[in-house]
Each structure stands twice: as C-alpha cells, then as structure tokens.
Amino acid sequence: MTAVHASSTPRRGWRPDGPLSLGVTGLWLSVIVLLPLAAIAAQAFDDGPSGLWAGITDTAALQTLGITVVISLLVAAINVVFGTIIAWVLVRDDFPGKGIVNAVIDLPFALPTIVASLVLLSLYGPSSPVGIHLAATRPGVLLALTFVTLPFVVRQVQPVLMELDTSVEEAAAVLGASNRVIWSKIVLPALLPSILTGAGLAFTRAIGEFGSVVLIGGNIPGETQVASQYIQQQIEVDHPVNAAAVSVALLAVAFVVLLVLRAVGRIQTRREGSE
Template identity: 45%
Template sequence: MNLSAARTGWRLKEPSIIPGFGLTLGFSLAYLSLIILIPLAGLVWRASALTWGEFLAILVDERTLAALYVSFGTALIAALVNAVFGVLICWVLVRYEFPGRRLVDAMVDLPFALPTAVAGIALASLYAPQGWIGAWFMPLDIRIAYTWIGITVALIFIGLPFVVRTVQPVMEEIDREVEEAAATLGASRRQTVFRVLLPSLTPAVLTGFALAFARGVGEYGSVVFIAGNIPYVSEIAPLLIVIRLEEFNYAGATAIATIMLAISFAMLLVINLIQAWSRRRYGHV
C-alpha cells in the first residue's frame, strides 16, 4: 500500500524543466503586487472616502462625461486606424526589399524614444491653423489642432509602434509557401489575404490594438499641447484629473481615475476574450 502510494506520488510530482518554480512564482506575485496591485488598491481606497452619492455625482457630471468621451473615443479611433495602417506597414517592411527599408523600420520606433512633450509641441506647431499642415485645411474650414481631430492625430502618432512591433514578428514567421499553396488551389489575392493571412494575424493585431488603445486612454504629454484643453470640447480625462489635483480635490481626482480604471479594465477584458476566441478558432500564433 505504501509502495503504491509512493509510486502514485512519484507520478503526480514530475520534475520541472525549469527549476525554482515556487521561488519565481512567489517573486512574480510579490513584484506584481508591489508595482500594480497595491497602487491600484490605494487608488480605490482613496476614492472610497466619497459616499456613493458623491461618487455618482462626479460620474454623471457633464464635464466628467465629456472628458471621458473625448479620451476613450479618440483612443478607440486612433487604435482602429493604427490596427489597419500598422498591418500595412508591417506588410511592406516584411514582404518587400527597397532602399532605405532599415531606415523606415527604425523610424517606427521614434515615438518610443521621443519625449511626449516634444511630440505634442511638434504636432501642435504642424497642425495649428498657421502651421505647415494645418494651413492647408483652413480654406476647407477644417481645424485639426485644438479639436478632437488633433487629439486623434497625436494618439495615432504615439500608438503606431505598438501595433507594428506586435504584428511584425508574427508576420515574419508566416511561410510564403502558404500563400503559394493558396494560389495553387485557385484562391485569388483577396481571398489569400482575408482567408489565409489575416486569420493567422488576428491575435497579434488584437494585441497591438489593445496596447495602442490602453496607451491612448492614459496619454497626457503629447495630447495636452494639441488638444487646446477646452472644457466640454477637447478636454481629456487625464487633464481633468490634474486640474482636480491642483484644486486639492484629491477625492474627486481619484474618483475620475477609478472610473477610467473600471472602463479600461472592462474594455481590455472584452478585447482579451475576443483574442482568446480567435486563438482557439485560428490556432495558436
């Protein structure tokens, strides 16, 4: 009996390929708790100083709703644009050889290295009514800077590398023989793209979209200069949080931050569920 139990226990407890699982798991949980969970818990705890009535009053406040609408709306539009054009840029960089290809590939990472304030000032000067690009749209009565359009442009600028750097390695792993096989079986170019290539890229595209969206929601430095910061028009939620802090309204600032956290978590959860579904359907990529 003891021998059987010992054999059973030996079967259940197999040695791990990578040693130290318990130690690394404990370190990972402690690190995540220290860096992420504890600050978020402190944010929620600070907001709990408000009563439910006060919290709901902040939530339904017209200025708060307008700022949330601008932040999440522009971040969503920018992430969608980046998801489309990011895939196109990846296709050009992976499938074609041309002079200056490495230079173009390096330029994709510029938003990572460029300080956000510098990016915001540069974009504001370009898209202002008297700027190099903004002046072209003034005869059409289209204002880019100091509107939600300018905010979207800034978020596209800072979010594009997240899509490109997420999709590019996956696209490089796709064998060209798959495309040749599809063509041999009679598939047109459009069918090859939409029924063979894109399904395998879907999980990576969703990941890049989620990263670009999450970055856009909380972006401040590159947006505040081009937004114009007009209440109810082009004021973003992070700026409204800073305004509440300057007013020493810490509970109100943390309440707005908690609302942003809840909405962001819900939207990212939905994106992750869609991503998991696409992985199950199209296979692990």
C-alpha cells in the same frame, strides 16, 4: 558496477519557477501595480459610493470620458488599418532604407510624449509651416494619440507575418484565388489575434495619454479635454475625489478591454489546437 555519469545526476538548486521567484514577483507587482491601484480606489471612495458615482456621472466628467473613449476608438481603428499595412510592407517588401523605417516605428516609444506634442504643435499649430492648423481641435488630439500609439499594431502583427507560411498563399494563387480571397481567407484569420491585441493596447494607451495632447489639444472642456487633463484639472481645484473617480473609470475600461483580449486569445488558441 555501472558507472554513473555526472551529467545524469539530478541537480538541485535554485529554480526560476520556485517559491522564491514567485514571492519576488508577487512583491514587485504589489509594490509597483497593486498598491497604487488600491490607493487610487480607496481615494475614490473617500466620500462613499455615492461620492464615486457623483464624480463619474458629473456632466463635465461624462463629457471628457465620452471624448476620450470615442477618440481612442478612432485611434485604434486607424492603427489597425495603417499599422497592418506598415507591418506588411516591412515584412514582405524590400526597399532602400527599410532598416531606418523599421527603427523609426519605435520612435514614439523612445520620444518623451511632451516632445511629441511640441513637435506636432510646431508643425500644425498657429504658425504651421505647411498651412494646416490643428491646435485646440479634436483632429489635433486624434493625430497626437495616433502618433504615440503607432507602434502597437505594427509590432504585434510584424512577428506573426514573419512566421506565416507563404506556401499556402502561393498554393491558393496557383489554384486561381484572387488577392482579396487570399487575404480574407488565409492571411487575415492568422493575423486577427495580433491585430486585435495591438488595437486593444493602442486603445488603452490612448485613454490614459497626457503628454502628447497637453500642448496641441488645448484642454478645452467639452471639446478637446481628455480624461487625463480633466484629472489634472480636478486635482488643481482641490477635488481629488472627482479625479480619483474618473481614474477608476479609466482603469475599469482598460481592465475590461485587456480581459476581452485575453479571452479572444484563448479562444483563438483553442481553435488552432482543435484544427
């Protein structure tokens, strides 16, 4: 008789992709994500669909939503440019203190956002030591949101750059391709999905940010008041339906952005698979 090795005997037991893990995952997501979202959506409809629509289309709500979306788009664009440059430098260049710079990139994630607002107010407020006054201005809000969203593009682009095969770039350079052609034809297409993902994450974080702008922003309606501050204001004046309506609008914008990012990622994956 042929001996059967123990290693070849199939083992039965708990699997991480089994029904139990799926049930735990569904329960956890329901408690942490789905139930709170359902609660805020239900509150937005306390006065019916007309109450939701009135809360979103109120002049003050439209102003704050417009300010929030425009500034967040600018923040995402700034992060695309400088985040990609920072990721490139961290991956392709060697310089003293590189490890420290790499650690500082994650500081906005670790630092409480209200502390970031206090730091920015101390540096660019009425008593600015550098003579730059940005308190209660849109540039101040832009700076605060850029600070807290800095890591998104950097951390999305950096690993892709690390895995990118530089031999293709070297071959193109040997054949006489300029740096601009190498960047636009070889490097950028490979980085584009990660850049877009980082930009989308930065945008969705910016539209819901509160702590970093609470001090330096000034909360001036129609000027520097962002959506999160408007929501707080509506709660304070006992208009929870209006607060919930604007919250639902922000959730819808964030969901659409994330959905588009997933679609772009799938299209890019299919293209790479077909090639």
